[in-house]
Amino acid sequence: MSLLIREASAMAFRLCHPLRCSSFSPVHVRKSILARKFSVRNQILEPIESQKLVMEIKEKLERDHLSLPLGKNGRDDEDMILWFLKDRKFSVEDAVTKLTKAIKWRQEFGVSELSKESVESIAETGKAYVHDFLDVNDRPVLIVVASKHFPATQDPTENEKLCVFLIEKALSELPAGKEQILGIFDLRGFGPENADIKFLTFLFDIFYYYYPKRLGEVLFVDAPFVFQPIWQLVKPLLKSYASLVRFCSADTVRKEYFTEETLPMDFRN
Incomplete structure (x- = not known):
């Protein structure tokens, strides 16, 4: 240097x-x-220097936050530590603060206890799922079908569990060398009964605080006029993630994000 x-x-x-x-x-x-x-x-941050910072954080977490769990996604998970270091531009103090919050949230939310069986009843609505194929940029795809979301009759806690379970599933399907996923909000058929500002804010909050920089792009597909005032209310709450949002048509999804073989069934008609 x-x-x-x-x-x-x-x-x-x-x-x-x-x-x-x-x-x-x-x-x-x-x-x-x-x-x-x-x-x-x-x-340019040399691998040796990055590793030194990772070890510094591990020691700090062991000294100051001994109650935090160990293992994957715990206070000694070096891959997770490095990811949060990158997110915080290699500031040890900032990374420790955000990482500590994320590990505590995972523990309190029970992320490790989520399973296909535990979210089965809400998943059967078809309101959200991880697509079977990657997009053209080799990103796992998380699809939300807004017309099947009914906040007045569906348990918000179950909605949140399904959301986190699907994020974890999408991340587990990242190909080697890839780091981000694609989110698609299918807004065709969206009406006032589907509006849920609280859940939308929750979704972007967990990406911001607990899965930083894992969301590469968000598509709002065929947003109807009734969605516009909701977007104006939510947009200021999304922080930097608002810049990831792209309003587009279903035809754009077909032509720019998938091949004929990998196109989701919901977009084949």
Whole structure:
């Protein structure tokens, strides 16, 4: 790293020497060097350095949060620690804070206890499922059929369990080297009786806090006019995830996201 900084300093001096570039002051040179230094730091983090940060977090969690569980998705899960480090731009303190919250949530929600049998009754409604095939970008696909969601008569707790179970299932189907999933909200036939701002907020909240950067894109398919005021209410609550949303048609889904063989049955007509 020090070699890179020395080279950056030499380059900045050559480019901005008074005889060559009188418009640059020493202040500009110093700023250029600092910018280059931080650019290198943010873009390239050696595996050895990353591992040191992972071990630092493991030790900190063991020291300060001994009650947190061990094992997969626990306080000693190095893959999970590294993922949250990347999400928090390699800030140890920020990663520890977010990671601790995520592990506690998983424990309290009972994520490890969710199974196909435990969500079977709500899953039979067909309101949400993980598609059998990947999209053209090799992403697992989570599909929500909004017209089958009835918040007035369906148990919200069961809805949340199904949601988390399907997210876990989609992530378990990630191909090697892939990190994100595609979410599709099929809004065809959506009506006021299907509106559920609380659940939509819950969905994006868990992606933000507990599955950061796992959602690559969200498609809102054939959104009717009645959905627009709901979107205007929810959009400010979604934070950075609002930028992942794309309003599109069912035809766009067919042509841009799947092949004829991998197209979901709901989009074949």
